[in-house]
Structures are given as C-alpha cells and as structure tokens.
Amino acid sequence: MTADTAPTDTDWVATARTLSQALPLFQRYAGATVVIKLGGHAMGSDEAMRSFARDIVLMSHVGVNPVIVHGGGPMINATLEQQGVVSEFVDGKRVTDAATIEVVEMVLSGLVGKRIVQAINAEGGRAIGISGKDANLMICEQTDPKLGFVGTPVECNPQFLQSLRDTKTIPVIAPIGAGRNGETFNVNGDTAAGAIAAALKADRLLLLTDVAGLKDASGDVVSEMTPEAIRQMTAEGVIKGGMIPKTQTALDAIDGGVRAVVILDGRAPHACILELYTAQGAGSLIRTPR
Numbered sequence: 001m002t003a004d005t006a007p008t009d010t011d012w013v014a015t016a017r018t019l020s021q022a023l024p025l026f027q028r029y030a031g032a033t034v035v036i037k038l039g040g041h042a043m044g045s046d047e048a049m050r051s052f053a054r055d056i057v058l059m060s061h062v063g064v065n066p067v068i069v070h071g072g073g074p075m076i077n078a079t080l081e082q083q084g085v086v087s088e089f090v091d092g093k094r095v096t097d098a099a100t101i102e103v104v105e106m107v108l109s110g111l112v113g114k115r116i117v118q119a120i121n122a123e124g125g126r127a128i129g130i131s132g133k134d135a136n137l138m139i140c141e142q143t144d145p146k147l148g149f150v151g152t153p154v155e156c157n158p159q160f161l162q163s164l165r166d167t168k169t170i171p172v173i174a175p176i177g178a179g180r181n182g183e184t185f186n187v188n189g190d191t192a193a194g195a196i197a198a199a200l201k202a203d204r205l206l207l208l209t210d211v212a213g214l215k216d217a218s219g220d221v222v223s224e225m226t227p228e229a230i231r232q233m234t235a236e237g238v239i240k241g242g243m244i245p246k247t248q249t250a251l252d253a254i255d256g257g258v259r260a261v262v263i264l265d266g267r268a269p270h271a272c273i274l275e276l277y278t279a280q281g282a283g284s285l286i287r288t289p290r
C-alpha cells in the first residue's frame, strides 16, 4: 500500500467501530442454522444473484449453517407461457394439474436450483441442489383437491442435512414434495422454507422478497414486531396479498420452534449479511417477546 492510498485515521476509526459492532454478532451466529428463502422476485439480475451467493459463502466461512430454500414462480410462469398455458392462483397457490407439475419440477429442480448452486460455487462455496423428494426431506399431502398437485408438508426428515453440514456443503432446496403414493407435489416456497426451518429448529428464517420489509398503515417499514402485532395488522387489512402467506409462514415457523423470522428485500445488495451482522439489521424481525 502506498502513502497515497493509506487509510486515514478517520477510516481506521470507522473500520474499528464497524468491526467492534460486528464481532459480537459473528459470535452470536457461530454454529447457528439460518434458513434462507430466496423468492423468484428476489433473484432478478445476475448481479443480485452474485451478491446473494457471496453472502451465503461468507456466512458458511464464519461458522453459520446456511440452508437455502428457493422459489421461482416467475420462471415457472415464463416456461408455461412458452407453452401457451396461463396459471390460475387461489390464495397465492398455483392450481397445478398433471402437466403443470412436470413443468414446475423441471423449472425449480433444474433451471432455478442449479442457477443458485452454480452462483454459490462460483464464489468459492460448495452447494448441492436437491428437492423435498431427496432422502424424504419433505413428505406432503394434497392441500385441496381443487388445487390439484399442490402439497402441504406433513412430515420433514432433515437428519441427512447434518451430513451435508459436516462436510460444509450448502443445501439448495427446491420446494417439491413427495406424496405417500408416489405423487409429486408443488409446495409454495415460503411454506416449504417454514416447514424445513421448523424441523431444523432454526435460529433464523430469512424470507427474501421484493419489499424492504413489513409496512404499517402509513407505509413505513416496521423493524421489529410480535406475532400478535402481525395478527392485528392482518385483521386490519394492512397486511394483504402475497404478504399474507409469508406472515402466516412466519407465525407457523415461530410456533414450530424457529427463534425469529425476518422479512427483507432480497434485491438489496448483501441483504443477508446486513441483516445478520449489523446492529440495525435489514428488514422486519418477527419474534415472540422474551
């Protein structure tokens, strides 16, 4: 480093301050299991994917156990549209007939999952793409006959994820479930992430979406809230649309033993790292008051 480029005292002070804030947070999450749901809308550009991949690799290097569950709704839509099919959604779930489930599995387990795996591996990580079918990770029952092959997870077997953890291999999980009679089920990505996080009793579930967090009636992002506040905001109609299944997932995950859930903007650079390793976090944290 030349004298011209040497940091000034002020830079050092700022760096030291940032590090001193981050160090206890690095310690807090050492050994923690963090389930990250990457939604289709949060994947966007190659740059956003690279930033996400770097965060995941950094987390795994500092002792976090990241488990990724992904969506890919927009990518499924694009492939179905190429075939002249337009999906119908009921309460945020895609009505999935026998032809559609084949496309859903192909797009999620193939295109989307492998894109994430490749992005993480390109940044120096070691990721592996699987779905809820692998090692019976997520067994499902039909949610409602009107929705066709849409599944609700009824049994999760995450034990084999431990052997991936032992070899520092990062699982990238497509939300496809196996039925007990050989069916393939399409599971909402948030629902799948919540079920897997609860089965792992994860320390954090990060739901990456396309808004900065949960907004109150004035449109301001609320940085921390309780399950009770969520129920009230839903009853008042402040939480609506696609945010309803997301917050329901958060409440179910907390009931199932996840310590806290964060809803945050996955398109923002380094959203996961900012959430875990800065004092202010990066989205809306939901947890039961202690």
Ligand SMILES: Nc1ncnc2c1ncn2[C@@H]1O[C@H](COP(=O)(O)OP(=O)(O)O)[C@@H](O)[C@H]1O
Binding pocket: 039, 040, 041, 042, 071, 073, 208, 209, 210, 211, 213, 214, 215, 216, 238, 239, 240, 241, 242, 243, 244, 246
């Ligand atoms: N109170 C709220 N706070 C934030 N976003 C909300 C709220 N109520 C509804 N939304 C909507 O929920 C959307 C996120 O849900 P969705 O589009 O299904 O996400 P994803 O595709 O990432 O799963 C936001 O883009 C926003 O339009």
Ligand SMILES: CC(=O)N[C@@H](CCC(=O)OP(=O)(O)O)C(=O)O
Binding pocket: 038, 039, 040, 041, 070, 071, 072, 073, 074, 076, 092, 093, 094, 104, 150, 151, 175, 186, 187, 188, 189, 190
């Ligand atoms: C049952 C159901 O609706 N499954 C979703 C699965 C993908 C998903 O959840 O993708 P995002 O997270 O990008 O929305 C679907 O078919 O679109």
